[in-house]
Structure formats: structure tokens, C-alpha cells
Amino acid sequence: MKYVxxxxxxxxxxxxxxxxxxxVTRPWALMEVCGGQTHSIIRHGIDQLLPDRLELIHGPGCPVCVTPLETIDKALAIASRPGVVFCSFGDMLRVPGTGRDLFRVKGEGGDVRVVYSPLDALELARRHPERQVVFFAIGFETTAPANAMAVHRARRLGLRNFSMLVSHVRVPPAIEAVMSAPSCRVQGFLAAGHVCSVMGTGEYPALAARHRVPVVVTGFEPLDILEGIRRAVHQLERGEHRVENAYGRAVRDEGNPTALRMIEEVFEVTxxxxRGIGxxxxxxxRLREEYRAYDAEHRFDVTGIRTEEPAVCRSGDVLQGLIKPPECPAFGTACTPRTPLGATMVSNEGACAAYHLYRRTTAPHQKEANPVG
Structure with a gap:
């Protein structure tokens, strides 16, 4: 199959x-930003095949994982209301809020539905004008165009029973936060190819120059990741800090102009x-003022919810690259995919889920001959 x-x-x-x-002639630490890349790395044992002096640090690249606990609790509060159809992608249903998750709400009688597109939720709103249909709009830049399009169409159709609970996050400010942290050990980045296919690479040269780190845009298959690592290591060894596009079959420097226009029309930066970072x-x-009528947080008045993370869960340290999942005392014991303490154990892109699924409790420093392919 081509490209696979x-x-x-x-x-x-x-x-x-x-x-x-x-x-490689000296120790280097690279961070892969995307959780999809983390899963590919752990599944294929790429980190265990690299030289000992080269470390891969898992970054905060899972949008499900970084959705704040208070936003999850807002989703639970909205989904529990009579007359609401709450729509979400499937990987959000098991993410723990304070004491329960969306599956529990569904089991208690809430109308919680898994959809494959925000346009599916929009169609539900069109067919059921007597119900309030809410879509849980989370994700990085990758899912923003489709979510923006759904709101744009809702306004154009005059639908008054459709809204979104928005928790979109952006990658470049997260890289800035990682590099600005006093504990940062990262010396180079593997940037997420799908994000750059939408946004382009324009925000990365300033980051690379300011923090003197190479940024290599990569894909998600094993050879994509290895090529990204190869390019990043070459730059590090030569003392360079440039942006390179190693995912040219999908990414253009200018990104996707049509998608960018739709995002710009509907959303504004905030x-x-x-979750786990702050x-x-x-x-x-967030939705612009002219689209604020479609903001579920305001429509259902859940802006005042405040929460506190469980102290035993160290998913925040995992998301910041401070520890590997097996270094958390709860990993594989109190925290499993059936009984997750944090989103990193239940999300399809979570680092803890990757280790539990593909490596169990193998210590991250142990090297195994696990062939790619």
C-alpha cells in the first residue's frame, strides 16, 4: 500500500x-511532539534501537490528554442535562473527569453519542430541532478546520440548537512553554506532520532561532520518524538550528490556505x-464574538466549574517529558486502561497507553532488539 x-x-x-x-558523537535529547508519533515509536521499538546517547522525550502531543479536567467536568455537566444530545469522538468517552466519565453519564441515561465528524453532529441538530446538540470540539490545529466549518454551516443554516464545547490547543506555544521551563532537557523537535499540513511551517523558524534547536517536520510511519531523527541529529552535530520539512508528500510551507481561512473566520487565539501543565x-x-451564540460553555452557563487533579496521577510530568510512563508509581497498577487516573492512559495518542499496550512495564532505559516492520 503506497505510503504505508x-x-x-x-x-x-x-x-x-x-x-x-x-x-551521534555525544548525548542528545529529542522530543516528538505528536502522540501519534509516540505510539509509532513505542509500537516499533524505535527508541530501543537508537544509540544509547540519543534519547527520545515524549511531548504534550495528545489533544485528548491535555484537555483540562475542568473542561471534562463541563462536558459531563452539559451531557447530563435533559434534552441534550452530547456528541464526541470515541476517545473522549473514557477520559476521567472528577469522579466519572462520559461513559458513566451515558450509563446513567444521558444521550451521549460517538460521531466521526462534527458534521455528523450538525446533521443530528438539523434532524432533531427539539433537542440541543452539543459537539465536543477538542484537538490541535488538525481538527480545527472541520470544527470551524461545522459552526460556519450551522450559522448559515440558522440552526439554533447546535453548539460546541471548544477546547482547541495550538502546538507552537506548547513548544515555547517546553523550551522555557527550567527543567527542559530538549535539544531538538520532531514536529507533527498533520498539524503542519494545515498550518504550514511559518511559526517554527522563530522558535528554532530563539531557542537554538532544530525543528524537523515528520510523518508517522517508522521510516518517517527515523528520517526526522536522522536530520535532527545531523543538525545538532553541526551546531545548526533550522526548520526542515521531512514530510514533503503532505506538508507545504504555506500550509492549506483554504483551511486557514476557515479557521481565521470562526476562531480567535486565546x-x-x-491538563497537567497549566x-x-x-x-x-475560541469562537469569535460573531459565533459566540454557538459556544456551549456560555449557552449552558458552565463557566464557573473549578477542579483539582488527583495527586497520585503523574500524567502532567509525562506530558512535559519529565518522566517516562513506567516511572509513575501508579502505572499498570492503580492506573490501567480499565481504571485510568489520567487521560494519558486512555487516549489513543496517550504515552501511558502506548507503553501499556506495546511495552507493558519494561523500564525505559532497557534496550531490546525489537525490529521495525
């Missing part, structure tokens, strides 16, 4: 690994709190 099988070739992977090993200035989107 050919990017899982073990022979080419060995060639790239040999070049990386021959290039400060956003990230507030990051300019790191989110």
Missing part, C-alpha cells in the same frame, strides 16, 4: 539506523490551560 508499506521497510530502517549511529499564553482557540 514502503515506509515500514526493515532494510531501509536499518540503513537509517546505521547512519544515525555513525553520526490563552488555554493544558496555562499557556496564546495556546488555544
Amino acid at each position: 508499506d514502503e515506509f515500514n521497510d526493515p532494510g531501509l530502517a536499518r540503513t537509517l539506523l546505521d547512519e544515525i549511529r555513525a553520526t 490563552d488555554r490551560a493544558w 496555562p499557556i499564553p496564546g495556546s488555544g482557540w
